[in-house]
Amino acid sequence: MSLSYERLGSDGAARRGRITTAHGTIETPAFMPVGTAGTVKAMLPQSVAETGAEIVLGNTFHLMLRPGAERVAALGGLHKFMNWPGPILTDSGGFQVMSLKELRKLDPDGVTFRSPIDGSQHRLTPESSIGIQRLLDADITMSFDECTSWPVEEPEAAFSMRLSMKWAERGRRAFVERPGYGLFGIVQGSTFPELRAESAKALIDIGFDGYAVGGLAVGEGQALMFGTLDYTVPMLPADRPRYLMGVGRPGDIVGAVKRGIDMFDCVMPTRSGRTAQAFTRRGELNMRNARHRDDPRPIDEHCACPACRHHSRAYLHHLIRADEILGVMLLTWHNLHYYQDIMRGLRGAIEGKTLDSWIASFESDQALGDIPPL
RNA sequence: GGAGGGGUGGCCGAGCGGUCAAUGGCAGCAGACUGUAAAUCUGCCGACUUCGCGUCUACGAAGGUUCGAAUCCUUCCCCCUCCA
Numbered sequence: 347m348s349l350s351y352e353r354l355g356s357d358g359a360a361r362r363g364r365i366t367t368a369h370g371t372i373e374t375p376a377f378m379p380v381g382t383a384g385t386v387k388a389m390l391p392q393s394v395a396e397t398g399a400e401i402v403l404g405n406t407f408h409l410m411l412r413p414g415a416e417r418v419a420a421l422g423g424l425h426k427f428m429n430w431p432g433p434i435l436t437d438s439g440g441f442q443v444m445s446l447k448e449l450r451k452l453d454p455d456g457v458t459f460r461s462p463i464d465g466s467q468h469r470l471t472p473e474s475s476i477g478i479q480r481l482l483d484a485d486i487t488m489s490f491d492e493c494t495s496w497p498v499e500e501p502e503a504a505f506s507m508r509l510s511m512k513w514a515e516r517g518r519r520a521f522v523e524r525p526g527y528g529l530f531g532i533v534q535g536s537t538f539p540e541l542r543a544e545s546a547k548a549l550i551d552i553g554f555d556g557y558a559v560g561g562l563a564v565g566e567g568q569a570l571m572f573g574t575l576d577y578t579v580p581m582l583p584a585d586r587p588r589y590l591m592g593v594g595r596p597g598d599i600v601g602a603v604k605r606g607i608d609m610f611d612c613v614m615p616t617r618s619g620r621t622a623q624a625f626t627r628r629g630e631l632n633m634r635n636a637r638h639r640d641d642p643r644p645i646d647e648h649c650a651c652p653a654c655r656h657h658s659r660a661y662l663h664h665l666i667r668a669d670e671i672l673g674v675m676l677l678t679w680h681n682l683h684y685y686q687d688i689m690r691g692l693r694g695a696i697e698g699k700t701l702d703s704w705i706a707s708f709e710s711d712q713a714l715g716d717i718p719p720l
Numbered sequence: 721g722g723a724g725g726g727g728u729g730g731c732c733g734a735g736c737g738g739u740c741a742a743u744g745g746c747a748g749c750a751g752a753c754u755g756u757a758a759a760u761c762u763g764c765c766g767a768c769u770u771c772g773c774g775u776c777u778a779c780g781a782a783g784g785u786u787c788g789a790a791u792c793c794u795u796c797c798c799c800c801u802c803c804a
Contacts, residue, residue, distance in 0.1 A: 378755095380755075380756065381756095382755095382756050383756085387756080387758095387759085388759080403755075405755085405756080408756080408757090435755095437755045438755085440755070441755040441756085442755095442756095442757090444755095445755095445756080445757080446757070449757080461757095462757035463757080488755075491755095493755070532755090558755080560755070561755095562754090563754040563755090564754080565754095571754095589755090590755095591754095591755040592754055592755040593754060593755085594754045595754065598754070610755095611754095611755060612754050612755080613753085613754065613755085613756045613758090614753075614754050616756080617753065617754090617756065617758065617759095617760085618753070619759090620758075620759045620760080621752085621753065621758080621759075621760065621761090622759095623752095623753080632750085632751080634750090635749090635750075636748085636749070636750095666759095669759075671759080673759090674759050
């Protein structure tokens, strides 16, 4: 395998590990901020790194449309282009097969999209997706799949999963092995145990550098998601990293780590940073709400991010209300920092084999709710 | 002094005889957001309310016409533009 994964410890099903890529190492469990268009929105790359993030995402589909994969390659690859020297994982465009379902036509060979930017037609196949990710210079390439939506009937989920498995095999053949670069397969099958098993087996037979669980956090709810992980994760090879795609809220991540997931990505901390929601140890806050108007306290007095070290809730509330760019920047920064605090906490707890008590404390803090204003 | 235009819910601004408690936008009050078509989207936003297209008070003021007026008429008050 061209991407190394070391097991550094475990606590129950939870694992503490390290992935080594061409552009550096990733301590796992890891949260990967989403940088769809070659930027983690509202953040300087250096600031993203300061939160503790070691790897970010890019997106095949969006970067293919703009600025174009060839252009990124000519300019030295995505790391250089966006000035993120660390590892990058690129999604294959599979999520857009679902999220842009009104703009695409799927056939057995691939997907034809209409560009949401200008309406022009673009084609993505398992091979072209892998090729684009190579041009982008992604350390971790994702198989081109169909992210199955939810709810879905079993026959449709089976059809979709089997198509994704064929595409996974084609992608594997198209992927060019290089030291420090890896290709991940994506388990589909919605919330059907037999389909997940069939999918996992198919991928393991093909052989990947890592295994992702896809098609979750698409509306099924946390209980069903955890239930699906309970039977799906044990089917994945123990010596390879496991990635739960698109997840999630803090509680989702904690529960998934407990079930043996190593990697996460989610737009939640960044998007919510732009829609006024702050994630905190004691739950979620809407910084737009009038109750913060006169509050001199930081979002969280225990948080070391710039928003919490230097600014009051009242100020952040004002910035958000006034539609000031800094408000979005500070809230995004806080959220990413908090997410990385969670990951640091989880890694430490697994190392110390105190995960259960760490989780109990995490959950009781979340349940407390925000400290009321004085 | 003369000619013309206008005063609508916190603000801006549609409406110009009924289907108007009154389009929109902003502000305000909440909610949503999970491999980013998102600094986006949704709901509420006169009062009361058993939350129901139920009652009441409302479109500068007062009066009038009409079955019915924010919409037509009269008088008054105020604002704007132009001419003296």
